[in-house]
Amino acid sequence: MSKPKNIWKEFFKDKKHGGHRCSSEGFLAMEAREKLYHLDGGSTLLDFGCGAAELLTYYAQKYEQLVGVDFSQSMLEEASKRIERKKCQNIDLILADHETLWENLDTSFDRITAAGVIQYLTFQEIDAFIVNSSKYLNKGGKIVLFDLLDSRLYPLWKIGLFSRNASCLSILHKIGFEFRTIISASLKNHPKDILGFAHNPYKVEEIANKHGFRMIYVRSMYYEYKYHAIMFRA
Template sequence: METALKKSEFSWEEYFSDKKKGGHRFSTEEFLAKEAKEKLFHLSGGKTLLDFGCGAGELLIHYVPNYEKVIGVDFSRSMLLEAEKKVMQHEYRNVDLIFADDRTVWDELNVKFDRITATAVVQYLTPEQLEGFIRNASEHLSKEGKIIFFDIIDPKFYYLWKIGWFSQNFMSWSIFTGACLDCLKRMSAFLKNKPYDIIGNSYSPHLIEKIARRSDFHVEYVKSMYYEYRYHAILSKIS
């Protein structure tokens, strides 16, 4: 009889099921307020906002005062519980929180949004999931609505960041050391059937634009102010 050990399938939903903080560089209120301010600048108005992958609400609570209606969505109940605590502490009445993922969220919505945003979420979606998200989001946008993906990982700059290129103490010899450690981590992750790291997938701007154009969106790119290896993509309908 032939037997084989079958690896358990990894799930981001399971990974985040008990997490209570987002993956921000710093968790201080001062930093989060600055990060939110940058993102609000690129959101550039509107009255209704869908924040997909809102996590523990670190940025969500800064968005809420700027909109008449905000809906936060996440597939982690523990994260949503933390977001709910923040909303209650601020006594916000114009925000709803929904437990859902990129497939189920659309059945929970019955309004159009001026802005649909997701921060550091694209990395957890496959190209097929990303295309489906954009297609579904398009149907829930108001006439002049926009989709804004914040903090998409740029594969070129991410690797440079990993080996310490952006560090003030960067030394040329660290390229070799960093590359070796990176290979070992990748091999270990493969053997354990786990993601290489919490970052997930990286997407080049070219691929994002290719996917977005299939749903008739024009894409504008902006470099992130607070993460050297990330960029933002602002999607507007082609008129």
């Protein structure tokens, strides 16, 4: 039986940006500073789902050797242009997904990270990702997963509860809109939510613990409904 098509591969096949709240260099630099704080050192880094290298090129200023991985050719083309423009000579790019990545690696890393990517994996795929990452993580290394969607907060954000002008009417309107969007996406076999799946941090922590990692989770500074999962060997 042939493998079912990955809807996310299809979705990202012609995308060119990581969908940050703001695409200005000023905002990307702020996001990268927050992430570098949590990455907290090391000299080699793997960025899974690096997209157009919008964060990776900032990480490159602090790491000796970096590898960016993505399954979208168009994203990697943008990444190459950005890397050249920013004259980062310490980044290699690999076209691969969460399954094929590992057979392409010939070295291990101090940090394995991903920003805004883990929500495109199911719990089962996250489990496999952590098992594989642990094989390519240097002693004292960390797996740092940024900007996962918090299943407790994301639905509230979606219906506008955090917005400046939230009212009963606007919330009811948004609930109706979300409902229609989900039905229409299901009928067309499109992703129900382009931001991916929301994962409860405690369930992600269970996976980390199962594989011998301790995990702390912290709120994202720039996205109210996202969190970061920082894993290190117990």
